[in-house]
Amino acid sequence: MQNIKSWFYGLQRRERWMVAGGAVIVVVTVLYLFVLEPFYAAVAAQEQRVAKKQADLAWMRSVAGDVIALSQNAPMAVVAPANESLVVLVDRTARECGLSSALTGQTPNGATGIRVRLERAEFDKLVLCLANLQQGHAVSIESASIDRTSEPGFVNASLVLNRAAG
Numbered sequence: 001m002q003n004i005k006s007w008f009y010g011l012q013r014r015e016r017w018m019v020a021g022g023a024v025i026v027v028v029t030v031l032y033l034f035v036l037e038p039f040y041a042a043v044a045a046q047e048q049r050v051a052k053k054q055a056d057l058a059w060m061r062s063v064a065g066d067v068i069a070l071s072q073n074a075p076m077a078v079v080a081p082a083n084e085s086l087v088v089l090v091d092r093t094a095r096e097c098g099l100s101s102a103l104t105g106q107t108p109n110g111a112t113g114i115r116v117r118l119e120r121a122e123f124d125k126l127v128l129c130l131a132n133l134q135q136g137h138a139v140s141i142e143s144a145s146i147d148r149t150s151e152p153g154f155v156n157a158s159l160v161l162n163r164a165a166g
Contacts, residue, residue, distance in 0.1 A: 086114045086163050087108070087114060089133070089163075090103075090106060090116055090133070090139075091103065093132055093133055093137070094118075094129060096129075096132075097125050098125050099121050099122070099126065099129055102119055102122075102126075103116070103117075103121075104117050104118065105117035110162075112164065113142065114160075114162075115158070115159070116157075116159045117157070117159075118156065118157045118159075119156050120151070121155055121156070122154060123153055123154065126146075126155065130144075130159075133161065139163045140164075141159060141160075141161060142161065143160045144157065144159050144160075145157065
């Protein structure tokens, strides 16, 4: 540090002013590049995020009336007869969805649950079948493990389904 001081004070007055001015410019530039610029970029990103969320909220509010009208006109979900077991319900629904050949196993899981295994099931049909069980028969999906196969559009799935007792 002493060498730098002696070098600096060894310069002519005009050179010291130039070195000091250059140091100030370097400090200001580093401060801007490493502190202020990232801060301004983060603020701008948050402003864009808020603007997008506000636009999404405005859109949701604009279609809320339509959603309410459609839900009031929608038919009530058909609940399976209380005496139909979950095993029979899942088997019947799988056949209706075109997944009977993919259904490879069903094992009871507690009083109101069932473990289901499907192999080489069409993914789109599986999603529709699960939606039908959930919306039309009050069957909830407790857990699902879905793995793709080498064939596009087909999956292997292990599901745990439950239906409320009653």
